[in-house]
Amino acid sequence: MTPVEERVRERLLGKREQLAEAAEQRREQRLVDLLRRVDGALASLEVGDWGICTVCHEPVNEARLEADPLVKVCLECLSADDRQALERDLEAAARVQRSLLPPARFRHDGWEVAFLWEPRGAVSGDHVDLLRPHSDTEPLHLLLGDVMGKGVAASFLQSHLHALFRAVAHPANPGVQLSELLGRVNELFFETTAGSSYASMVAARLFPDGRVELANAGHPRPLLADARGVRPVEGSGLPLGLFAGAEYSMRELQLSAGETLLVYTDGFTEAMVGDEEFGVGRAAAALRRASRLPADELVAACRREMDAFLSGTPRGDDLTLLALRRVG
Amino acid sequence: MSAPVPATIATDKCPDLSRVETTRLADQLERAFRGGAWHGPSLGEALDGVDAATAARRLGDAHSIAEITGHVAFWIDAAHRRMHGEAVTNVPPEVDFRTGGADSDDAWRATLDDLESAHRRLHAALLALDDDQLDGAVAGSDPTVRGQLLGILQHNAYHAGQIAILKKAGAGSAR
Numbered sequence: 001m002t003p004v005e006e007r008v009r010e011r012l013l014g015k016r017e018q019l020a021e022a023a024e025q026r027r028e029q030r031l032v033d034l035l036r037r038v039d040g041a042l043a044s045l046e047v048g049d050w051g052i053c054t055v056c057h058e059p060v061n062e063a064r065l066e067a068d069p070l071v072k073v074c075l076e077c078l079s080a081d082d083r084q085a086l087e088r089d090l091e092a093a094a095r096v097q098r099s100l101l102p103p104a105r106f107r108h109d110g111w112e113v114a115f116l117w118e119p120r121g122a123v124s125g126d127h128v129d130l131l132r133p134h135s136d137t138e139p140l141h142l143l144l145g146d147v148m149g150k151g152v153a154a155s156f157l158q159s160h161l162h163a164l165f166r167a168v169a170h171p172a173n174p175g176v177q178l179s180e181l182l183g184r185v186n187e188l189f190f191e192t193t194a195g196s197s198y199a200s201m202v203a204a205r206l207f208p209d210g211r212v213e214l215a216n217a218g219h220p221r222p223l224l225a226d227a228r229g230v231r232p233v234e235g236s237g238l239p240l241g242l243f244a245g246a247e248y249s250m251r252e253l254q255l256s257a258g259e260t261l262l263v264y265t266d267g268f269t270e271a272m273v274g275d276e277e278f279g280v281g282r283a284a285a286a287l288r289r290a291s292r293l294p295a296d297e298l299v300a301a302c303r304r305e306m307d308a309f310l311s312g313t314p315r316g317d318d319l320t321l322l323a324l325r326r327v328g
Numbered sequence: 329m330s331a332p333v334p335a336t337i338a339t340d341k342c343p344d345l346s347r348v349e350t351t352r353l354a355d356q357l358e359r360a361f362r363g364g365a366w367h368g369p370s371l372g373e374a375l376d377g378v379d380a381a382t383a384a385r386r387l388g389d390a391h392s393i394a395e396i397t398g399h400v401a402f403w404i405d406a407a408h409r410r411m412h413g414e415a416v417t418n419v420p421p422e423v424d425f426r427t428g429g430a431d432s433d434d435a436w437r438a439t440l441d442d443l444e445s446a447h448r449r450l451h452a453a454l455l456a457l458d459d460d461q462l463d464g465a466v467a468g469s470d471p472t473v474r475g476q477l478l479g480i481l482q483h484n485a486y487h488a489g490q491i492a493i494l495k496k497a498g499a500g501s502a503r
Contacts, residue, residue, distance in 0.1 A: 229368045231359075276448070280355065284364025285373055 001045065004062070008069045009045050011196055012038055037070045053077050067153040090122040090152070097123050097155055100162065102130035105296045108140055109208040110328020114295035115144075116303055118267075118319045125154025126265045126320040127162050131169055139213075141169055144322050145201040145240075146219065146265040154318075161199055161240065164188050178203055178215040182237070182248040186217065189241040198239040202263050210326050212261065214251045218242075220266050223284055225291040226259045230284040233261070255326035260298065262287050267319035271306050278309050295323040349459045353477050354451055360484045361447050371400065371484050374491040375440065382498045383430035383439075393494050394430035394439055400487050401443040402426075406468075407476045408450040415467040450480070 001009065016038050023031040044050035051065050052058070055077035064071055078086065105114040115128050125148070131141035143165055147157040168176075168184045182203060189199065200219035206212055214222065218239030221232035237248040255261070264283070271278040282305065290301035299321040344351070359365050362372045375397065383394040391399070402424060406416040429439040454477065462474040470479045
């Protein structure tokens with residue numbers, strides 16, 4: 001078995017155990033059917049024809065198999081009706097995902113925020129969220145998350161994570177530290193994924209006096225642009241969903257007018273041409289050049305520098321750039 | 329996020345535990361060279377916008393920006409060669425601070441390209457090392473791989489500052 005097949009087999013065996021238990025308890029036909037499909041895929045892995053289209057006998061796209069190891073037919077061999085239905089579903093999923101995003105540019109209590117969110121395909125594993133305060137004493141919460149993988153499976157997990165964060169950051173939990181919030185989100189996410197998936201996230205609380213609290217769960221370091229120049233904000237914990245009991249720390253920054261934090265997903269710094277990635281150095285230099293621009297123009301300028309580096313090479317990942325500028 | 333399964337991922341998300349220090353050093357090297365350096369403008373940012381005429385200008389007895397750029401590229405390349413077992417010793421001044429590196433726009437472009445490719449080679453070589461290789465012996469004044477790399481970091485920072493000052497002074501004297 002190849003390493004990919006070994007991993008898929010491990011995932012399927014885990015799912016099989018959960019499904020068998022659920023099917024035993026709830027006796028629903030759909031669970032029984034799903035269990036049969038999982039058993040079929042496990043049998044295919046054993047005999048060596050997993051990942052081969054049952055119609056044309058050519059290999060099924062690897063990314064599609066990773067997203068759904070139960071797939072048996074390649075996209076080319078889907079019937080016209082199946083293909084149209086798939087496209088409609090994807091379009092609907094993309095619409096729903098976009099509708100969950102906050103406005104791409106807004107101002108709040110001396111802060112200017114702008115972001116650029118571009119899925120690699122129809123839907124994204126990246127997500128931006130904004131939790132507006134319910135009273136004058138509460139801060140604004142912003143988060144940027146990135147779930148393992150791309151496409152529909154990643155977008156499902158991202159929506160789940162998004163809802164988890166909203167639930168734990170609810171005003172009914174006042175006084176909870178941001179680091180503690182990430183700890184709780186990690187526990188709940190781990191319960192869902194049991195370590196088989198993970199996500200990175202930066203969560204920020206923005207206060208009207210220019211203070212920012214930041215907590216980072218395995219996400220690329222945000223870049224701070226101030227009068228001294230540009231540098232990464234160090235300090236990161238483990239990604240969410242990998243280990244139960246992971247602990248997170250919090251950083252506090254004080255931003256003055258004109259200073260900017262750029263938070264981004266790895267689709268920015270890990271954009272590749274051949275063996276070379278865009279990297280944090282080019283990202284920092286791009287931010288330095290753009291640091292005096294309004295937040296929306298700043299993210300567009302950073303994006304242009306990445307495009308210039310790629311010089312036509314297709315982007316391999318979802319991309320999100322989020323600028324937080326102190327204006328008050 | 330591009331990595332589908334956390335097998336051995338050496339990124340911010342999930343560092344490869346056998347390459348924690350090399351990843352950190354590579355990050356420092358890249359930032360001191362391209363951007364995001366603690367001290368302010370990186371070497372690349374200091375050189376940004378310097379044309380051949382400014383690069384060739386000498387202020388008093390000081391080396392020109394072109395000579396300093398060639399010198400920095402030489403020692404980055406030397407660190408790379410030493411990592412691969414080559415002894416770089418007794419370097420004559422005309423090699424260390426070669427002249428003519430900005431005699432024309434093409435010459436200046438070639439000097440900058442030499443610097444870029446020397447940095448890329450060293451950065452790539454560093455990323456291929458495990459942490460336990462950092463204590464390997466190399467020839468030179470800092471006799472370990474780690475010592476060489478820390479030396480290059482400090483050398484780059486020192487000369488980035490020098491270039492920034494010469495650039496300002498050169499711009500002033502050209503008016």
